[in-house]
Amino acid sequence: MIASASIPSQPMPIGSGISDRLSKKASRHVKERIIEGLLFSAAAFSVFVTIAIVYVLVKESWVFFQTVPLSDFLFDTQWTPLFDDAHYGIMVLLSGTLTSSGVALLVAIPLGTIIAIYLSEFAGFKVREIAKPFLELLGGVPTIVYGYFALTFLTPILQKIYPDLPGFNLLSAGLVMGIMIIPYVASLSEDAMRAVPMSLREGSYAMGATRLQTALWVVTPAATSGIASAYILGISRAVGETMILAVAAGMQPNLTFDPTEPGATITSYIVQVALGDLPHGSIGYQTIFAAGLTLLLMTLFFNLLGYWLRKRFREVY
Amino acid sequence: MLKPADLDAIRAIIARAKRWDLFFSLLGILSLMVGVLTFTVLFVDMAIQGVPRLSFDFFTSFPSRRAENAGILSAWVGTILVMLVTALSAVPLGVAAGVYLEEYAPKNWMTDIIEINISNLAGIPSIVYGLLALGLFVYYFGFGQSILSAGLTLALLILPVIIVATREAIRAIPQSIHEGSYACGATTWQTVSDHILPYSSAGILTGVIIGMARAIGETAPIITIGALTFIAFLPTAPFAGDPPAGLFDWIFAPFTVMPIQMFNWTSRPEAAFTVNAAAAGFVLVFMTLAMNGLAIYVRYRLRKNIKW
Numbered sequence: 007m008i009a010s011a012s013i014p015s016q017p018m019p020i021g022s023g024i025s026d027r028l029s030k031k032a033s034r035h036v037k038e039r040i041i042e043g044l045l046f047s048a049a050a051f052s053v054f055v056t057i058a059i060v061y062v063l064v065k066e067s068w069v070f071f072q073t074v075p076l077s078d079f080l081f082d083t084q085w086t087p088l089f090d091d092a093h094y095g096i097m098v099l100l101s102g103t104l105t106s107s108g109v110a111l112l113v114a115i116p117l118g119t120i121i122a123i124y125l126s127e128f129a130g131f132k133v134r135e136i137a138k139p140f141l142e143l144l145g146g147v148p149t150i151v152y153g154y155f156a157l158t159f160l161t162p163i164l165q166k167i168y169p170d171l172p173g174f175n176l177l178s179a180g181l182v183m184g185i186m187i188i189p190y191v192a193s194l195s196e197d198a199m200r201a202v203p204m205s206l207r208e209g210s211y212a213m214g215a216t217r218l219q220t221a222l223w224v225v226t227p228a229a230t231s232g233i234a235s236a237y238i239l240g241i242s243r244a245v246g247e248t249m250i251l252a253v254a255a256g257m258q259p260n261l262t263f264d265p266t267e268p269g270a271t272i273t274s275y276i277v278q279v280a281l282g283d284l285p286h287g288s289i290g291y292q293t294i295f296a297a298g299l300t301l302l303l304m305t306l307f308f309n310l311l312g313y314w315l316r317k318r319f320r321e322v323y
Numbered sequence: 324m325l326k327p328a329d330l331d332a333i334r335a336i337i338a339r340a341k342r343w344d345l346f347f348s349l350l351g352i353l354s355l356m357v358g359v360l361t362f363t364v365l366f367v368d369m370a371i372q373g374v375p376r377l378s379f380d381f382f383t384s385f386p387s388r389r390a391e392n393a394g395i396l397s398a399w400v401g402t403i404l405v406m407l408v409t410a411l412s413a414v415p416l417g418v419a420a421g422v423y424l425e426e427y428a429p430k431n432w433m434t435d436i437i438e439i440n441i442s443n444l445a446g447i448p449s450i451v452y453g454l455l456a457l458g459l460f461v462y463y464f465g466f467g468q469s470i471l472s473a474g475l476t477l478a479l480l481i482l483p484v485i486i487v488a489t490r491e492a493i494r495a496i497p498q499s500i501h502e503g504s505y506a507c508g509a510t511t512w513q514t515v516s517d518h519i520l521p522y523s524s525a526g527i528l529t530g531v532i533i534g535m536a537r538a539i540g541e542t543a544p545i546i547t548i549g550a551l552t553f554i555a556f557l558p559t560a561p562f563a564g565d566p567p568a569g570l571f572d573w574i575f576a577p578f579t580v581m582p583i584q585m586f587n588w589t590s591r592p593e594a595a596f597t598v599n600a601a602a603a604g605f606v607l608v609f610m611t612l613a614m615n616g617l618a619i620y621v622r623y624r625l626r627k628n629i630k631w
Binding site (some may be wrong): 049152221 | 327328340341343344347348350351352354355357358359360361362364365368369372387415416417419420423424427428436437442443444446447448449450451452453454455457458459462479482483486511512533536539540541542543546547548549555583585586587589590591597600601604607611612615616619
């Protein structure tokens, strides 16, 4: 590459030299185009991944909905696809997903927001330099390990407080899931707050406001769109989380909004089926694709909402 | 002119505001502590349970029905092989895509679609990638429940991480470097391969390590493709056995990985298996921590060394 671009040190005879250089230029051009094409196909590959995901999920779900009417899927109150008396009410799995996500968000949103405000407005440079990598580590722990922690450590402790709590429950899974999501919420909210220009804070301090007043009444409102999209990312993490729930929440379909009961979520149902030995092409096999499609639509909705919020409410400085 | 009573009132307001300030900083430290403490408790609890179980035999034994004989040999070998496939497929693709988007992509609807799509892919739950792999790799391409299927699944999963890291690393290079290179008559690819990639390599490396650390701990998509949990053998090494195995026969072998082994042990009721789960979990957390720590260190060194 270097050689082809380097300028000949000897003065070349006119004629042959120029055409030589021109032909080199032409081959250089072709090579550039080929490389650009390769790089473009790498970037375009990600679009094919999305198309493949949608195609696989829709194709298998389509077969599923040939047998099970959509109204049964949406409104039935039982989920027993592997029994003789099969019912396919996704509501049952949704209730587990929503309950555990609700518990998780009750932990992650307040704690994550407070940590973000603290790190961005209160903490000194040193604290931030130590705390941020630590939060990243917290977000990097494999979720199966969190599941183990919820089942073998948190549940026994919670059982001391509520003796009636079953060994598998949505509460302990949800709490641990909340802790897992804190880093996502905190770090994105903090980024949004740090992007608020210094002059706004200085104006506020000049009016005699304290740090807390500045943080709550100036910085937070100015960073609303970023904070909201951090929350939405947290929600979409919670909805898609699998292993904590599969390990600690029991995998029994249960139409309930009571976190102290065991329950199955969309994700833990998929794990449960995959652990068994369902033949390819059976209706049980197709249920996991229908469940997966529901999950994909939910996360897609949250992603789009986050995107829209960022665009719609972004403050321009 | 302020009356003394007014002054007192103002002082009271200021004192109250300052108390709230103090209260909130304590609250902030407390919230941070919740995260830090949970992590410490999790780690220490698992270490107390699991570390006594860690012995040389634990790393060199296959899983077994008897908890005290069981080990993680097939799991860690499987993890390394799957990670190899993941790295070999995700890193070139991710870096190429990142380079294209930063250095080549024209501003048009096509680029917009690719960009929105990548941020959307990053938000898709990992289990959905598992379903994609089940439908596509396992059945449609016929790879079966093999190391290849698992490695490619995880590669798709961490692709957005690597693309985003590559783009950020490239964006940190000042425009003047590009301009200098172009002014010397370099083509776009010459600029990229001689300047942009070398200067951004540390940043890209950080992203790759973080992505791999995430892939090592991923359980859900691998369970979804139907990976077996009881594997008491290793994939055949290249040229071993009779008839000799081909160079790449191992990629079609069934396998297990660390998180699956841990899940298997966690879901058993006997206490002895819970101890095994703790030991496997400790090894797993140690691996991800080491990788994340390495990434943080690389980034720290990078920030210290490079001054444009």
